[in-house]
Each structure stands twice: as structure tokens, then as C-alpha cells.
Amino acid sequence: MIGKELVKKRLLFGIEKYEDVSMSSFCTMRVGGKAEMVCFPKSICALKRVCKFARREKMRLVTIGAGSNLLFGDDEFFGVVVGLKNLKPVIKSRHNLLYCSAQTMLSRIAEFAKEKELSGLEFATGIPAQVGGAVVMNAGAFGSSMADIVRRVLVLCGGKTKWINAKDCRFGYRTSIFKQHEMIVLGVELCLTHRQKDEITKTMIAYSRRRQVSQPKGFSCGSVFKNPPETYAGFLIEKAGLKGARVGGAEISSKHANFIINTGNATVKDVKDLIKLVQTVVFEKFSIELQLEIEIIGENYDDTRRLPHT
Numbered sequence: 001m002i003g004k005e006l007v008k009k010r011l012l013f014g015i016e017k018y019e020d021v022s023m024s025s026f027c028t029m030r031v032g033g034k035a036e037m038v039c040f041p042k043s044i045c046a047l048k049r050v051c052k053f054a055r056r057e058k059m060r061l062v063t064i065g066a067g068s069n070l071l072f073g074d075d076e077f078f079g080v081v082v083g084l085k086n087l088k089p090v091i092k093s094r095h096n097l098l099y100c101s102a103q104t105m106l107s108r109i110a111e112f113a114k115e116k117e118l119s120g121l122e123f124a125t126g127i128p129a130q131v132g133g134a135v136v137m138n139a140g141a142f143g144s145s146m147a148d149i150v151r152r153v154l155v156l157c158g159g160k161t162k163w164i165n166a167k168d169c170r171f172g173y174r175t176s177i178f179k180q181h182e183m184i185v186l187g188v189e190l191c192l193t194h195r196q197k198d199e200i201t202k203t204m205i206a207y208s209r210r211r212q213v214s215q216p217k218g219f220s221c222g223s224v225f226k227n228p229p230e231t232y233a234g235f236l237i238e239k240a241g242l243k244g245a246r247v248g249g250a251e252i253s254s255k256h257a258n259f260i261i262n263t264g265n266a267t268v269k270d271v272k273d274l275i276k277l278v279q280t281v282v283f284e285k286f287s288i289e290l291q292l293e294i295e296i297i298g299e300n301y302d303d304t305r306r307l308p309h310t
């Protein structure tokens, strides 16, 4: 125990660190219990120390991006949550290639690309994600996704940095190799195409308008369920009469039925109970099992991915 305390103190150097802190402030739905330790290292070297510490102490490790697809259960998470917000921000382009550090917000990259007359990121307008999280999730919209533009990904794996080429990223519908294996995404190289700034702007404005019309404001995680083959989760939930359904402070949006909104005082239990209700009713009516798109730490999340890695 004393040993652990000493290690914790040494960790403070170059790391913004919190203990027993509520994860609700780090997730866009603003719900969630506490985490034993949350670290924001200020350099790659400090990040490596956090990973080494977690490995040595046999603590689980979760990397968090903007927290827009992630919830932590109401019970305390025993492990280390690591975020990259304090690392040196990098965003640069050469010809049609754009490199950015993992913690860069997608919207910022989309704006940067637009200024450089580089096309491919228009779909990302309005996705409140870091590019690292967007790669892990293969985030997408309007018929495009990260898989279409990623050339290679820089990761930290087993204490070493290495590049992973797009073809080895195993991108699928809201998934990638990074969902199965614990690697920390440090940076992303995107391959874009030339397009006039005016044209890019027009597309981005059109996509923003479509979002404003179809998506609710408020604390959410975006789409809760993946779309089943050949239909939309939101359509099924709406047809099941569940728009506006509520458990505690969690509510199915009456604007977009695949969004759950924290109306102010929701707990993760409320959200989980509402998810179960939706899955049960949709299955009864359509014999379709809705799968979660969001990740609930301690629930649908693959624990083997977070075990101390070698």
C-alpha cells in the first residue's frame, strides 16, 4: 500500500491527476460514477509512465477522448482513466495529407482542412469527438466515415509507438481494431482530396442544417443503438411508440428517437433501464435485437481490452 502511494506521488510530475472523481464531468451525457484515478499526462513520456504504473499496479486502463460515446457506471470504476487533452496539439498538412494529434477535436480539423481546400472531413461537422475517439469508433455520417480518409494511425502499444496502416485497422460499422486491443491512439494521418473552399463550405453548412433539424440539443451520447441491417434504430424506436419515454431523469428524445437525453438528474441506472425498455419493446414488436453503439464501462465493454497489457 505504501509502495502504491509513493508511486502515485511520483506520478504527479508532468501529469494532471484526480482521484475519486466523478466521470460525469468528462462525458457529454453528464452522468456516471466515480473513477479511482483520472490522469491527463502532459507529454508522451508522462503518458508512458501512467501506462507503466497501471501495468505494475495491475489496474485497468481506459483511454477517454471527448467522452461523447462513453458512460461510466454509477459504481466506482477501479482503474486508471487516461485522457490526452494536455499533450502538445499538432495539426499540419503536406499536399493532400493531414496529420493531427489524437486529442484534436474533429470540428477543428474539418475547419483546418476547409481552409487548406482539402475535402473528406465535411461529414465530421457537428460530431463532438476527438479524432482519436473518432478513429476508434470509425465515426461517420452522411454516408462517409473515418475509414474513408484514414491513411495510418500512430499508437502507443506495449510502451512503444508504432504506425498502423489503414488496411490493418479493421474498420467496420462503428468499430475498429482499437476497440478490441488496448492501444492508445496518439495521432492520425488522413488522406484528403482537393476541393474548392466554397464547395466544402456549402456541404458543411448543409450537413449542419440537417443535424440541427434532426438532432436534439442537451446532454446526450448521440445515437445510443447501432442501426440494424437495412433499417434505422431511431425509426424502430419511434414506431414502437417510445418517443418521450422516460425513466428517472433519462428520456428518449422526441426529436430523434435514437437519442437518450439526460434531462438534468439522470443516473446511469436510469439510462440503462431505459435502454433495456427500448430493447425489450423493439424486440417484442419487430423481433430485432438492438445493439448498443455507446459504451458503458463495466457493461458492454470488453474487459480483456483494459487489462494490464504487456
Ligand SMILES: Cc1cc2nc3c(=O)[nH]c(=O)nc-3n(C[C@H](O)[C@H](O)[C@H](O)COP(=O)(O)OP(=O)(O)OC[C@H]3O[C@@H](n4cnc5c(N)ncnc54)[C@H](O)[C@@H]3O)c2cc1C
Pocket: 028, 062, 063, 064, 065, 066, 067, 068, 069, 070, 084, 102, 126, 127, 128, 129, 130, 131, 132, 133, 134, 135, 136, 137, 138, 139, 140, 141, 178, 183, 184, 185, 186, 220, 221, 222, 223, 295
Ligand atoms: C450530439 C452528438 C452527435 C453525435 N453524432 C455522431 C455521428 O454523426 N456519427 C458518429 O459516428 N458518432 C456520433 N456521435 C458519437 C461520438 O461523437 C463518436 O462515437 C465519437 O467517435 C466518440 O469520440 P470521443 O473522442 O468522444 O471518444 P470517447 O467517447 O471518449 O471514447 C470512445 C471510445 O474510444 C476510445 N478512445 C477514445 N480516445 C482514444 C484514444 N486516443 N486512444 C485509444 N482509445 C480511445 C474510448 O476508450 C472508447 O472506447 C455523436 C455524439 C453526440 C454527443
